[in-house]
Amino acid sequence: MTDVTVKIGGEAGFGIMTTGLLMGKIATRSGYHVFEYPEYPSLIRGGHNVVDIRISDEKVYSQKQKVDVLVCLNEETLKLHKDEIKIGGMIVIDNDKTDKSIIEKIPQNVTLVPLPFGQILKDNALPNVMLNNIALGALVYLLGADFEILKTLISENFARKGEDITSKNITASQYGYDYMKDKYSAGYNKKIPKMEKAESRMYITGNEMIGLGAIAAGCKFYCAYPMTPSSVLLHYLAAKGEKVGMVVKHAEDEIAVINMALGASWAGVRSMVGTSGGGFALMVEAVSLAGITETPIVVVMGQRPGPATGMPTWTEQGDLLFVLHSGHGEFPKIILAPGDMEESYKLTLEAFNLADKYQTPVFIMGDKYLQEGHESVDRSSISSYQFSIDRGKLLTQEQLDKITDYKRYLITDDGISPRAIPGMRNSLHQANSYEHREDGHTTEEAFERKVQVDKRNKKTATFLSSDAKLPKFYGDADAQLTLISWGSMKGPILEAMKEKEGKFNLLHFSYIWPLPKVKLTEILASLKNTLLVENNSTGQLGQLISMVTGIGIKNKLLKYDGRPIYPEEIIKEVDKLL
Amino acid sequence: MNTVNNQKNAGFSGYFPTWCPGCGNFGIWAALKTAFTNLSFTPENFAVIFGIGCSGNMNDFLWADSFHALHGRAIPNAVGVKIANHKLPVVAIVGDGDCYGEGGNHLMHAARGNHDITVIVHDNRVYGLTTGQVAPTALKGFKAKSTPSGIIEVPLNPIALAITQGATFVAQGFSGDINHLVGLIEKGIKHKGFSLVNVFQPCVTFNSENSYAWYREKIYKLGEDYDSSDINNALAKSMEAETKIPLGVIYETDRSTYTDSLPQITQKSLLESLAPNLEIIAKLMDEFV
Numbered sequence: 001m002t003d004v005t006v007k008i009g010g011e012a013g014f015g016i017m018t019t020g021l022l023m024g025k026i027a028t029r030s031g032y033h034v035f036e037y038p039e040y041p042s043l044i045r046g047g048h049n050v051v052d053i054r055i056s057d058e059k060v061y062s063q064k065q066k067v068d069v070l071v072c073l074n075e076e077t078l079k080l081h082k083d084e085i086k087i088g089g090m091i092v093i094d095n096d097k098t099d100k101s102i103i104e105k106i107p108q109n110v111t112l113v114p115l116p117f118g119q120i121l122k123d124n125a126l127p128n129v130m131l132n133n134i135a136l137g138a139l140v141y142l143l144g145a146d147f148e149i150l151k152t153l154i155s156e157n158f159a160r161k162g163e164d165i166t167s168k169n170i171t172a173s174q175y176g177y178d179y180m181k182d183k184y185s186a187g188y189n190k191k192i193p194k195m196e197k198a199e200s201r202m203y204i205t206g207n208e209m210i211g212l213g214a215i216a217a218g219c220k221f222y223c224a225y226p227m228t229p230s231s232v233l234l235h236y237l238a239a240k241g242e243k244v245g246m247v248v249k250h251a252e253d254e255i256a257v258i259n260m261a262l263g264a265s266w267a268g269v270r271s272m273v274g275t276s277g278g279g280f281a282l283m284v285e286a287v288s289l290a291g292i293t294e295t296p297i298v299v300v301m302g303q304r305p306g307p308a309t310g311m312p313t314w315t316e317q318g319d320l321l322f323v324l325h326s327g328h329g330e331f332p333k334i335i336l337a338p339g340d341m342e343e344s345y346k347l348t349l350e351a352f353n354l355a356d357k358y359q360t361p362v363f364i365m366g367d368k369y370l371q372e373g374h375e376s377v378d379r380s381s382i383s384s385y386q387f388s389i390d391r392g393k394l395l396t397q398e399q400l401d402k403i404t405d406y407k408r409y410l411i412t413d414d415g416i417s418p419r420a421i422p423g424m425r426n427s428l429h430q431a432n433s434y435e436h437r438e439d440g441h442t443t444e445e446a447f448e449r450k451v452q453v454d455k456r457n458k459k460t461a462t463f464l465s466s467d468a469k470l471p472k473f474y475g476d477a478d479a480q481l482t483l484i485s486w487g488s489m490k491g492p493i494l495e496a497m498k499e500k501e502g503k504f505n506l507l508h509f510s511y512i513w514p515l516p517k518v519k520l521t522e523i524l525a526s527l528k529n530t531l532l533v534e535n536n537s538t539g540q541l542g543q544l545i546s547m548v549t550g551i552g553i554k555n556k557l558l559k560y561d562g563r564p565i566y567p568e569e570i571i572k573e574v575d576k577l578l
Numbered sequence: 579m580n581t582v583n584n585q586k587n588a589g590f591s592g593y594f595p596t597w598c599p600g601c602g603n604f605g606i607w608a609a610l611k612t613a614f615t616n617l618s619f620t621p622e623n624f625a626v627i628f629g630i631g632c633s634g635n636m637n638d639f640l641w642a643d644s645f646h647a648l649h650g651r652a653i654p655n656a657v658g659v660k661i662a663n664h665k666l667p668v669v670a671i672v673g674d675g676d677c678y679g680e681g682g683n684h685l686m687h688a689a690r691g692n693h694d695i696t697v698i699v700h701d702n703r704v705y706g707l708t709t710g711q712v713a714p715t716a717l718k719g720f721k722a723k724s725t726p727s728g729i730i731e732v733p734l735n736p737i738a739l740a741i742t743q744g745a746t747f748v749a750q751g752f753s754g755d756i757n758h759l760v761g762l763i764e765k766g767i768k769h770k771g772f773s774l775v776n777v778f779q780p781c782v783t784f785n786s787e788n789s790y791a792w793y794r795e796k797i798y799k800l801g802e803d804y805d806s807s808d809i810n811n812a813l814a815k816s817m818e819a820e821t822k823i824p825l826g827v828i829y830e831t832d833r834s835t836y837t838d839s840l841p842q843i844t845q846k847s848l849l850e851s852l853a854p855n856l857e858i859i860a861k862l863m864d865e866f867v
Binding site: 028202204215216240245249251255256261262264267269285286293421423426427432 | 592593621622624625627630635638641643645648651654655656659660661662663666683684686687840842848851852853854855860862863864866
């Protein structure tokens, strides 16, 4: 089995993320499974950027702690990461530009591979920004990857910048490749040659998957204010908007963002907003407005560590209960939390159907870890996914023509009223932020108030009986220990499970709210031993489960330092309990 | 509540208003219904977004497809409706606190974007529905419940603000002159681009200072010789406030609207092209391979 982790580090602004992207794509096109985990600070130049690319011939679900090949584009990278190298691993570094005292501290059993980036740039009159290409060429040689794929990727990447820039980049990478061929012809002891039959895979981030899902769902209006980790979703949709017929609006603030989206949704167009905790805090009054006006809306909530500005470019699952309780007053909402790339696509499609069906806010809980890292995904698993758009009780003009005395907030058995949009005939109505009667007019009458509250609340019961999904089990059903988790922590847990096969299973929640009380209680009561795994400090899913079922989860693995949980950390905790 | 059916208003009249007798809102209500009728609107072929305040309460007095928004947020709702269906005329009916206080940011940005919506602001320089506090347009020194020693701030100048932030139609009316106001509202709705109509309307309950008589002493109508296309003229007029109050179309210019600048909706509105294009999606997936 091949399982290689490459770590590339350097100063922000020197193309570290592009290098990671190209390395990941080379491996993906060569037929491997790839998982990428990037780390970077909240600034544009001068900080430390680093990206892990894990490459394997079998499915990989997360990053791991130990690194095979560390590529240092500066001295800082060596200082920070030298202890992460595996025994027998390799460090690529420009010796000329690195303090000897640091080099001396490199652990034994690690091969130091000097690569004189500075000299190569100087000798060939190449600009500093080409440094990463030299590194990439060297890396391709050391790993025995296909240099032709790199050349093609560079050509694709720089197509818009012209032939001159493209050929300079290819030349730079050729220097790196040739230098290694000349000096370290054996390369690294694990190799990733191009496979004879390479499955067609996409190399994609959670943000882009959510974007594709929104496009496929017929979302025609996306509104946002830039905020990590959801900005890439804005960039992706903005770049594709004209092509797919979607209007993408960068509005003046998050209050405008969600209110514009609600306006567009009331007018009949599927609409989505994306943000993170701070931006969502500005949106919550309008979440409540969506609740009472019964206007469908999909909210992508990309979590990152708070409170306030917190650690903007790092990861956390700290906003589950905030979202659950967001918006003043009582109204139904639906919360989904994709666990991986496939679920990011499928649950986004689902979110739009649920928003239309229940005419209420639907949340997609992501985080920096899920939304910004790349992963290789079988193209066919996405493109062959069968799905149909269901707009719920949205009326056609033909249906409206047969109705006398249309009532926007008609009392119904399932709590969902037939919906008309402005501009249709025979459907005069208002969507009212005040409590209202069935016809939409404002009321403060006790009875009228109560029946509308009951009507809206009834949607929760309808959801539970027709659309709620129980948490999903992964692994051996008879295992002594069950890990309980949600959203993006699925990957590290599945990765840990590979090593502890049969020792534990996973109960993973991607449908977070509403939760089916009776069935969930039965499931939890049947578990032998449990461990809650969450990327936050208070065990928010655990609190929610306890609130619904009265069952507490005693053992907890909680991590809240801005980093995702690593499979090794899970294994350590599992070992304590077995 | 009584339902008023007035043939002249083509069915726009809803419940009889709960405003105080003599409220300036009555004049705006009448002018709106007449303007809609004159424009051959029906209650179902345009959209109204109401803010929150005494002005927003018109939601139950005016029959039309409408969205009763949050305080301060009617403008972004209106912008969203327009982007979704730019063939639908969109009118936002808001108050001075609603549009110049809580939602001030949205006014600036809707003007910049030249979103093709018409914003009718009820400006009585006081908060009525919350029982008498100062509005952003209250005159300096005005004493009210939240400023018992008199307001320290100078009044916000909506006309100058709108002009300088890129509004392409800025007018000012008076609810005591309904016929004149009808003309301004019609012109504002017909104007292609962002239009603001600031309407002075005395609050007979909480503002005895800025009364009908007070306004009548100060207002004057811009004459036919006034050139509303000249931005310097318009800014000079906007700075006359407090001593002489000009009524009429203060500024009007032509600039491409937000939705006219979006190639994806030149043929059909978003609402007319809801289905996703599956062929394009397949191509988008290939871009990641």
